[in-house]
Amino acid sequence: MTTTNEPPVTGQRLDAAPQHPDIGAIELAGVLHALSDPIRLRIVAELAAGGERSCSSFELPVVKSTCTHHFRVLRGAGVIRTRLQGKTRLNSLRRADLERRFPGLLDAVLSAAVSAD
Amino acid sequence: MTTTNEPPVTGQRLDAAPQHPDIGAIELAGVLHALSDPIRLRIVAELAAGGERSCSSFELPVVKSTCTHHFRVLRGAGVIRTRLQGKTRLNSLRRADLERRFPGLLDAVLSAAVSAD
């Protein structure tokens, strides 16, 4: 595919590793906004139970591209970390980072999510 | 003003007391969304310090109508309570209610708001 009649993309590379904010760059409003969506709250709650999960292991009521969107929001807010492994992306909660930045916040949200279930 | 040439409004009354959700009706996603705006976060943080405050006692960088909007969002989410007194509205945090519904959540957000300040 080096000879398509379209010019090569000048933007960011597709296979670039996913970007995660530095601990200090994690903003409270951003985290709260990321957690204020029911689907993302569900992702975070399930992620809190286990270790690393691929995107497709969640049975979410949305199509793939919407799924990508939600994981990107969570990643951009600093809530989850995404690691490339072969053809899948493994997602995990940034528990330690969030705990250092906003002590008690994630636990409070998680137990609230359970009780509101 | 009882004889304007316009028919009387059929909608809700203007002076109706502000509506607050029942404790059980407070939703986690709603609370997180309400707190995910910097202006509202600031209102809540200032409200956490003292008792009752009128809307205008906050020096917010927005006009009055926008102010009304933010207080309505907070009220609708169950975060604050608004009480009519004369010509002002006195707002207070629903600390006890929130603590019962989502233990530790508000405190975690408040201390996070301070540390992120």
Added chain:
DNA sequence: CTATCAGTTCGATACTCATCGTACTAACTC
């Protein structure tokens, strides 16, 4: 009664966002 004050209501506007479908890509399998 008139004026002021505190706040709401009502558009209007611009921006964000959750969703989808289609096309694409990169790794893996056959």
Added chain:
DNA sequence: GAGTTAGTACGATGAGTATCGAACTGATAG
């Protein structure tokens, strides 16, 4: 190489929302 798999990229769309200004209201002060 041809398919399959697990996503991402890219519009497009519709819903929500943060903002403003102007008009209004209800209580109080003069």
